[in-house]
Amino acid sequence: EVQLVESGGGLVHPGGSLRLSCAASGFTCSSYDMHWVRQGIGKGLEWVSVVSIGADTYYSDSVRGRFTISRENAKNSLFLQMNSLRVGDTAVYYCARARNFDYWGQGVLVTVSS
Amino acid sequence: QSALTQPASVSGSPGQSITISCTGTSSDVGAYNYVSWYQQHPGKAPKLIIYDVNSRPSGVSSRFSGSKSGDTAALTISGLQAEDEADYYCKSYTRSSTVVFGGGTKLTVL
Numbered sequence: 548e549v550q551l552v553e554s555g556g557g558l559v560h561p562g563g564s565l566r567l568s569c570a571a572s573g574f575t576c577s578s579y580d581m582h583w584v585r586q587g588i589g590k591g592l593e594w595v596s597v598v599s600i601g602a603d604t605y606y607s608d609s610v611r612g613r614f615t616i617s618r619e620n621a622k623n624s625l626f627l628q629m630n631s632l633r634v635g636d637t638a639v640y641y642c643a644r645a646r647n648f649d650y651w652g653q654g655v656l657v658t659v660s661s
Numbered sequence: 662q663s664a665l666t667q668p669a670s671v672s673g674s675p676g677q678s679i680t681i682s683c684t685g686t687s688s689d690v691g692a693y694n695y696v697s698w699y700q701q702h703p704g705k706a707p708k709l710i711i712y713d714v715n716s717r718p719s720g721v722s723s724r725f726s727g728s729k730s731g732d733t734a735a736l737t738i739s740g741l742q743a744e745d746e747a748d749y750y751c752k753s754y755t756r757s758s759t760v761v762f763g764g765g766t767k768l769t770v771l
Contacts, residue, residue: 582760584762591664591748591750591762591763591764591765592699592701592707592750592752592762592765593762594752594759594760594761594762597758597759597760603758605757605758605759606759607662607759608662641706641707646695646754647697647709647712647713647718648697648699648707648709648752649709649712649718651706651707651708652706653706654706
């Protein structure tokens with residue numbers, strides 16, 4: 548059974564850092580494009596970043612230069628290193644699999660507040 | 662990376678059909694047949710219901726269908742049921758190898 552489980556969320560002050568993890572099971576993470584998507588409270592979905600099968604990385608304008616996506620094949624996991632966090636980064640963060648986003652994790656809450 | 666344009670809300674009675682539009686540009690929706698649709702119930706993760714414009718994943722009801730013309734895609738739900746009440750989002754790839762979502766549409770079943 549395919550599963551994605553995010554972790555690493557929490558409360559952080561503006562300017563701080565946080566590292567999110569997404570543990571994959573039931574498939575090999577490195578065989579798919581893997582994405583991060585976020586959703587502000589009461590707001591819509593916003594795409595954040597992707598790491599392709601070929602390890603190319605792309606980011607939304609709102610996070611480029613502050614966030615870094617990566618994956619570790621040995622752990623079958625996806626990561627999102629978030630630096631210089633802003634209040635506007637407060638959201639539930641989801642990882643999602645493949646071009647079609649066919650599987651999603653349950654999400655993890657990141658709160659940026661002073 | 663402007664969001665795709667969706668109506669904020671639509672409504673319909675049980676048994677009726679509704680259509681949700683998703684308008685982009687020639688750099689996203691119009692560029693590729695990579696439009697997907699997601700259903701999200703409150704407090705839940707989104708669920709894929711349509712991919713590649715008009716394909717349904719296994720297990721998704723045939724009452725859901727998708728289409729595209731030019732820079733505008735559409736999701737049609739026929740035979741509305743109470744359980745269809747949810748938020749719906751379209752998504753497209755862009756020529757910049759990034760991804761863009763629509764702003765979301767709240768479907769109310771009257």
